[in-house]
Amino acid sequence: MIEVRGLRKSFDGVEAVRGVDFAVEAGEIVGFLGQNGAGKTTTMRMLTTLLRPTSGTAVVAGHDLLTDPRGVRRRIGYVAQGNSTNPLNPVGDELELQAMLHGMRAAEARQRVAEVLDRLDLTGLAGRVGGALSGGQRRRFDIAFGLLHRPPLLFLDEPTTGLDPQSRADLWRHIRALRDEQGMTVFLTTHYLEEADALCDRLLIIDAGRIVAEGTPEELKRRVAGDDPDAPVPTLDDVFLTLTDKERV
Amino acid sequence: MSGMRDTYLIFRHNMRIQLRHKSAVLFGAAQPALFLVLFGPLFTSVGTWEILVPGLIVQLALFSAGLAGFGIVFDVRFGVLDRLRVTPAGRTPLLLGRVLGNVAVLLVQTVLLLALGYAFGLRAPLPGVLLGLALIVPLGVSLASLSYAVALTIDQETFAPMVSTVIVPLTLLSGAFLPMSMAPPWLDAVSRLTPFRYVVEALREMFTGHYATPAVAAGAAVTAALTALCLALAARVFARATA
Ligand SMILES: Nc1ncnc2c1ncn2[C@@H]1O[C@H](COP(=O)(O)OP(=O)(O)OP(=O)(O)O)[C@@H](O)[C@H]1O
Ligand SMILES: [Mg+2]
Numbered sequence: 214m215i216e217v218r219g220l221r222k223s224f225d226g227v228e229a230v231r232g233v234d235f236a237v238e239a240g241e242i243v244g245f246l247g248q249n250g251a252g253k254t255t256t257m258r259m260l261t262t263l264l265r266p267t268s269g270t271a272v273v274a275g276h277d278l279l280t281d282p283r284g285v286r287r288r289i290g291y292v293a294q295g296n297s298t299n300p301l302n303p304v305g306d307e308l309e310l311q312a313m314l315h316g317m318r319a320a321e322a323r324q325r326v327a328e329v330l331d332r333l334d335l336t337g338l339a340g341r342v343g344g345a346l347s348g349g350q351r352r353r354f355d356i357a358f359g360l361l362h363r364p365p366l367l368f369l370d371e372p373t374t375g376l377d378p379q380s381r382a383d384l385w386r387h388i389r390a391l392r393d394e395q396g397m398t399v400f401l402t403t404h405y406l407e408e409a410d411a412l413c414d415r416l417l418i419i420d421a422g423r424i425v426a427e428g429t430p431e432e433l434k435r436r437v438a439g440d441d442p443d444a445p446v447p448t449l450d451d452v453f454l455t456l457t458d459k460e461r462v
Numbered sequence: 463m464s465g466m467r468d469t470y471l472i473f474r475h476n477m478r479i480q481l482r483h484k485s486a487v488l489f490g491a492a493q494p495a496l497f498l499v500l501f502g503p504l505f506t507s508v509g510t511w512e513i514l515v516p517g518l519i520v521q522l523a524l525f526s527a528g529l530a531g532f533g534i535v536f537d538v539r540f541g542v543l544d545r546l547r548v549t550p551a552g553r554t555p556l557l558l559g560r561v562l563g564n565v566a567v568l569l570v571q572t573v574l575l576l577a578l579g580y581a582f583g584l585r586a587p588l589p590g591v592l593l594g595l596a597l598i599v600p601l602g603v604s605l606a607s608l609s610y611a612v613a614l615t616i617d618q619e620t621f622a623p624m625v626s627t628v629i630v631p632l633t634l635l636s637g638a639f640l641p642m643s644m645a646p647p648w649l650d651a652v653s654r655l656t657p658f659r660y661v662v663e664a665l666r667e668m669f670t671g672h673y674a675t676p677a678v679a680a681g682a683a684v685t686a687a688l689t690a691l692c693l694a695l696a697a698r699v700f701a702r703a704t705a
Contacts, residue, residue, distance in 0.1 A: 283552075288550060291540050291545075291548045293544055296541050297542060298540065298542065299540045306475065311546075316550070360544055428530075
């Protein structure tokens with residue numbers, strides 16, 4: 214579903230992503246972990262056609278990123294790390310526009326918006342302007358934009374930041390259901406390692422613009438534990454701190 | 463064609479947003495309207511309304527469509543533009559739909575200004591007014607496109623002060639307030655380098671019922687060239703916008 218080859222991005226001098234290669238299979242939920250500034254968002258923005266790679270390329274959802282960006286856009290959903298609504302506009306209008314830009318007719322779009330809002334527990338809020346929503350409600354609206362057109366591949370950049378524990382658990386359940394029912398592939402970043410552990414089939418760890426480890430949560434824990442049978446079972450936090458090689462208090 | 467549909471969708475969406483803020487539409491036309499009310503009666507003691515109102519229309523276009531870029535600064539900041547850019551919609555429809563929304567608002571404002579002008583004594587013939595409005599459409603397209611191109615290129619804090627400063631000399635050099643034929647030669651020469659002078663002169667001819675004249679042809683040609691240039695520039699900027 215995603216095949217990345219030598220993807221690289223530098224912003225006048227800053228090497229944000231230093232040549233990454235990885236693959237994501239159809240139907241996988243893959244977590245993309247790394248510290249602040251590691252290059253997660255930059256990688257995602259390249260894979261979603263928003264940012265032109267300095268070099269390297271990728272095949273995303275069956276289409277080449279550089280030669281067929283439109284083909285990519287047709288088949289992906291993307292929820293950015295920041296917000297995606299104007300605080301002065303009713304969110305429902307924006308959602309309908311988004312659905313129609315994905316090819317839906319007006320009636321279909323309206324129905325689909327209602328459906329997605331229902332799934333995300335936002336029913337009744339569509340008439341509000343973005344500025345009149347709580348942080349968590351706004352975040353769930355951001356997520357709705359990525360789901361409208363039932364994309365086969367969904368990119369989520371820190372989707373659960375700002376959500377309360379209940380909403381977070383609901384979203385996990387929803388993401389798993391999308392995968393199980395529609396075979397959706399999900400590529401997400403998160404700083405909540407228990408979330409990565411619970412939700413993801415496989416993890417990619419990026420550090421300073423390079424992929425430093427990949428595997429299932431279990432594999433990564435085993436690797437960090439080493440051969441010592443008496444060592445305590447490491448948590449994903451231990452894995453993360455070891456692999457990203459930073460001394461922390 | 464999906465390009466036309468996308469353009470229409472974006473146009474309609476942006477129209478709705480702008481018309482929801484009716485006071486902004488009115489305030490956008492306030493400056494030329496104030497000139498009309500507070501300067502017009504003075505001006506018409508030496509000139510005519512058919513000379514003044516075309517200048518005020520160009521001033522309005524500069525203030526209204528010229529500041530279109532404001533909207534996109536916010537849409538970039540709020541992630542709206544990125545959200546639209548991950549849909550299959552073409553980059554040009556995303557631009558053109560917005561631009562046409564700005565032009566529609568400009569037309570509404572122009573009609574309001576014309577109505578006010580008529581109340582004060584403007585007596586332009588209807589065909590001339592309609593031709594004038596037809597010229598305002600490409601003028602608005604060029605100004606709004608240019609405004610977007612600038613807004614997406616320079617840094618956000620600079621945009622507002624820069625554009626509102628640039629608009630003043632452009633308005634003055636267009637001869638909006640007094641015909642440039644009254645200017646000293648050097649000022650007249652500088653004014654000939656700016657496109658808006660030709661638009662003002664074409665509108666003045668139209669408003670006095672002269673249609674097949676060199677000034678009308680020049681105004682139309684300059685506007686067409688300006689529109690093509692600004693649209694091409696903005697489309698380029700839009701296609702690679704917002705790293
Ligand atoms: N437009 C830009 N111009 C210059 N440098 C940038 C730009 N965008 C990102 N960077 C730099 O690139 C590096 C990677 O940033 P990126 O946003 O990809 O990190 P991230 O892994 O998503 O971090 P976080 O967890 O904080 O979201 C950082 O050092 C950042 O400062
Ligand atoms: Mg990030």
